[in-house]
Amino acid sequence: MSKSSFVRTAMIAPSLPPASERGVIKWLRENLFSGPFNTILTLVAIWAIYTLIKGSVPWLSNSVWNAESLRECRDIVIAQSGEEATGACWAMVRVRWNQFLFGLYEVSEYWRPTTAFALMFVALTPVLYYGLRRPATILVGVVSVLLVLALFGLGTDSGHILMMAAIMAVLTAVAWIAPKRLVIVTILFPLIAFYMLWGGSVWGPVGTFVGFAIFALVWWISQRFVGVVVAAAVGLIAAAIWWGTLQTAFTTALHTAMPIELLYIRSDDFGGFLLAFVIGITAITASLPIGILLALGRQSDMPIVKTLSVGFIEFFRGVPLITVLFAANFMLLYFLPPRTNFDLILRVIIVVIIFASAYIAEVIRGGLAALPRGQYEAADALGLDYWQAQRLIIMPQALKISIPGIVSSFIGLFKDTTLVALVGLMDPLQGVTKVVRSDTAWKGIYWEPYLFVGAIFFLVCFSMSRYSMYLENKLKTDHR
Amino acid sequence: MKKSVLLGALAATTMIAGFASAGTLDDIKARGELICGSNNGLTGFGAPDADGNYQGFDVSLCKAIAAAVFGDQSKVKYVPTTGETRFTALASGEVDVLVRNSTWTFSRDNDLKFDFVAVNYYDGxxxxxxxxxxxxxxxxxxxxxxxxxxxxxxxxxxxxxxxxxxxxxxxxxxxxxxxxxxxxxxxxxxxxxxxxxxxxxxxxxxxxxxxxxxxxxxxxKEPLGPVVRHGDNNWGDIVRWVHFALVIAEEKGITQANLAEVIAKSEADEAADPEVKRLLGIGDNDMGVMMGLDKMWARNAIAANGNYGEIFEANIGTSTPIGLARGLNALWTQGGLQYAPPVR
Structure with a gap:
């Protein structure tokens, strides 16, 4: 036997892949320079990012936070970084932040919109986490702490801080003991928010609420005899009689007996993000139910209901929001009796609701169309009537399918609230910015207000988007 | 086309019906405040300041009108209007007077059915x-x-x-x-x-x-001034004469500071300037009643923010960062165009 062997006794250590096939180079080759076209794109992108950074980083790093005017800002930047340097002047935000948030709202009353905003999260808790003790308590607790801190920050008097702390503590306790009970806050929230924001006598909102209670009561009693829809009409008439005739006497009487009131703030003083939230949230809340009804109406077999719904939806989807806003501003006044003082914000809210409802209706119709015929037939087979079938079988599924569409409509709607600047309202983006710029101290400031407002909008819209993804996952029941 | 004509006719009828009912002045008095169409943000002329109070050259005229009507310059509600919404706001009755650096032009005066009752700033x-x-x-x-x-x-x-x-x-x-x-x-x-x-x-x-x-x-030529609707001449006269009162006050050297002094002097002195006496409602003079105001109207208007020159200097004059010279807006006695008819 020869000593030489053709069989190796040990394995050769694996050699490294060629230099072009490993490590950073491989990653670059595959991801950035995989072909001539991608190479060009990469180079262009690198150039674009470089220019952006070169332009913005020195500007941001030279930011000035303490100054009384744009000129002072410029002098500080020049003193720090030389003659040619530019720097962001965030001092404007420090001086004028309150107008970006609250518009011309009475300074001593800032605690009211802030509290209303915090209560909105409490009202949302049952919607977001119905019956879930832990997340509900955490949310309400965190909001309570933030509210108290915010009230301190706004320089609210201690009496109101203590009162709000107590109320929020009770609500947190409720969230822990009986999370489902928070629904009461949700139901009452529109009236609470209205009273907190506008103020005046407490009995006005109470009187309005009694009207709604009458509506609910009449509806509940009569629906057994005449059906859901007719009962709603009867209830509405009863409520209208209350609002139209008796309510004034009721509120005046109670107000003279027990004058509880907050300082009345008129809508003209609303501005900034307060205005955006008032319009956005009202429109979001109201457009969902109206949109559902419109979507159902469009699918209805009844020709009149169907035609009206289709006409409504197609008309308002067909015109731009700006047109509708101008109509609200210009035309409505011509049709009303001369010199009726019909609040501009109210007019705008109404048209935004109408506009948003048309979009939501189409989104929900998409959800309805996606449901198999069998679901409707199953509901019929179970002997459910129309409204029961909608409530128990159709809507839960259709709404679930529509969540991404609904949320993106909401996000779009919230951003669209900035358009109200065109009819002279003080929205945060253009309205407040214009007011700030018209101050001789800040005239000429350009990017800072836009970036500030944009950041807040991003925060709000991004949260909505993340929540919708969470909700989709939570409600996912299929196995795809 | 037909539809718009119909809508226009409808709008016109409602408006006419409205104007026939009561005068603007009565409405303002009943309401307890003047509604002034203001700019939604123009440096020096009209914008809310850091505390949310409207300030500016145009806003001062609104305040003077409110002072003339109510004796209280704070009884004004400012409605911010944009370039697009201003004239509709006025035509629809949403505002009583528009003081929003609006240029007096032929078509606005005639076609839009407005009256430019004065020129408070000659621009170009x-x-x-x-x-x-x-x-x-x-x-x-x-x-x-x-x-x-x-x-x-x-x-x-x-x-x-x-x-x-x-x-x-x-x-x-x-x-x-x-x-x-x-x-x-x-x-x-x-x-x-x-x-x-x-x-x-x-x-x-x-x-x-x-x-x-x-x-x-x-x-x-950009003559900017307060605008009112056609059809209520009394109200237009009030706005016009409040502006003139401020101009005459400057001409006669009546300022916010020396107003009380001038009144005292005119009351004591038989031979004092009779026009000042008529303007300030001293003695038997009661010119205000001819417009539906009281005899203190001009005193109150001047006391609010001073005379025309003082308002100019405080808001847009050379002492402010805006630094506008009087130029065409100087009094006629100083080579400008601000000229007020006599109070007689």
């Missing part, structure tokens, strides 16, 4: 250029790019000016004042044109005002 369109451009007259701007706010009368004036002078230009249209300034500073246009008062305040706000000059040519 001008140009601003960078000093290193080496231009000293607007006629040398051949081939220049010009930043211009779109949809304004300034846009039309600009076209007229270049056409009549036979020179070419490239317009760079921008949406608002701030953007115009931005574009101009970034070098997107050689010249920036708007009302001379706006140019002055923009220049003052620039990083280096001395690097920019305002060219001497004023290419348009």
């Amino acid at each position: 369109q001008g140009f601003m250029v960078k000093k290193d451009l080496g231009v000293s007259s607007a006629k040398e701007l051949d081939g220049a790019t010009v930043c211009i706010q779109t949809g304004t009368t300034t846009e039309l004036n600009l076209a007229d000016f270049f056409k009549t002078n036979g020179i070419a230009y490239t317009p760079v249209t921008v949406a608002d004042d701030a953007e115009a300034q931005r574009q101009y500073e970034a070098g997107a246009c050689d010249a920036f044109t708007t009302d001379a008062s706006g140019l002055a305040s923009t220049r003052a706000a620039m990083a280096d005002p001395t690097a920019h000059i305002i060219l001497p040519e004023i290419i348009s």
Whole structure:
């Protein structure tokens, strides 16, 4: 036997892949320079990012936070970084932040919109986490702490801080003991928010609420005899009689007996993000139910209901929001009796609701169309009537399918609230910015207000988007 | 087309029905406050300040009117209006008077059915250029790019000016004042044109005002003033004479500070200026009643923010960062155009 062997006794250590096939180079080759076209794109992108950074980083790093005017800002930047340097002047935000948030709202009353905003999260808790003790308590607790801190920050008097702390503590306790009970806050929230924001006598909102209670009561009693829809009409008439005739006497009487009131703030003083939230949230809340009804109406077999719904939806989807806003501003006044003082914000809210409802209706119709015929037939087979079938079988599924569409409509709607600047309202983006710029101290400031407002909008819209993804996952029941 | 005619007719009928019912002054008195259409943000002329209170040259006239009617300059509600919404707000009755640097033009006066009852600021369109451009007259701007706010009368004036002078230009249209300034500073246009008062305040706000000059040519007439609806002449007279009262006060040297002194002197002195006596309602003089106001109307209007000159100086004058000279807005006795008819 020869000593030489053709069989190796040990394995050769694996050699490294060629230099072009490993490590950073491989990653670059595959991801950035995989072909001539991608190479060009990469180079262009690198150039674009470089220019952006070169332009913005020195500007941001030279930011000035303490100054009384744009000129002072410029002098500080020049003193720090030389003659040619530019720097962001965030001092404007420090001086004028309150107008970006609250518009011309009475300074001593800032605690009211802030509290209303915090209560909105409490009202949302049952919607977001119905019956879930832990997340509900955490949310309400965190909001309570933030509210108290915010009230301190706004320089609210201690009496109101203590009162709000107590109320929020009770609500947190409720969230822990009986999370489902928070629904009461949700139901009452529109009236609470209205009273907190506008103020005046407490009995006005109470009187309005009694009207709604009458509506609910009449509806509940009569629906057994005449059906859901007719009962709603009867209830509405009863409520209208209350609002139209008796309510004034009721509120005046109670107000003279027990004058509880907050300082009345008129809508003209609303501005900034307060205005955006008032319009956005009202429109979001109201457009969902109206949109559902419109979507159902469009699918209805009844020709009149169907035609009206289709006409409504197609008309308002067909015109731009700006047109509708101008109509609200210009035309409505011509049709009303001369010199009726019909609040501009109210007019705008109404048209935004109408506009948003048309979009939501189409989104929900998409959800309805996606449901198999069998679901409707199953509901019929179970002997459910129309409204029961909608409530128990159709809507839960259709709404679930529509969540991404609904949320993106909401996000779009919230951003669209900035358009109200065109009819002279003080929205945060253009309205407040214009007011700030018209101050001789800040005239000429350009990017800072836009970036500030944009950041807040991003925060709000991004949260909505993340929540919708969470909700989709939570409600996912299929196995795809 | 038919539909719009119908709507227009309907609107007109409602409006006429409304105006026939009661005078604007009665409405204001019943309401307890004046509703003044104001600018939603114009430096020096009208905008809310850091505390949310409306301030400015135009706003001071609103305050003076409120003071004349109620004796209290704070009884005003300001409705911020944009360039698009201002005239509808006035026509529909949403505001009682529009004091929003609106130019008095033929078509606005006649076609829109308004009355421009006074001119509280004589403005005109001008140009601003960078000093290193080496231009000293607007006629040398051949081939220049010009930043211009779109949809304004300034846009039309600009076209007229270049056409009549036979020179070419490239317009760079921008949406608002701030953007115009931005574009101009970034070098997107050689010249920036708007009302001379706006140019002055923009220049003052620039990083280096001395690097920019305002060219001497004023290419348009822009008489700015308070506007009221057609059809209520009494109310128009009140607005007009409040403005005149402020001008006469300047002419007669009556200021916010010496008002009480002048009143005391006129009351004591038989031989004191009879026009001052009539204006301030001293003795038996009660001119205010002819307009439906009390005899204190002019006193209150002057006491609110001072006479015309004081209002000018406090808001847009040379002592402010805006630094406008009186120019055309000086009294007629000093070579300007502010001239008030006699109180007699």
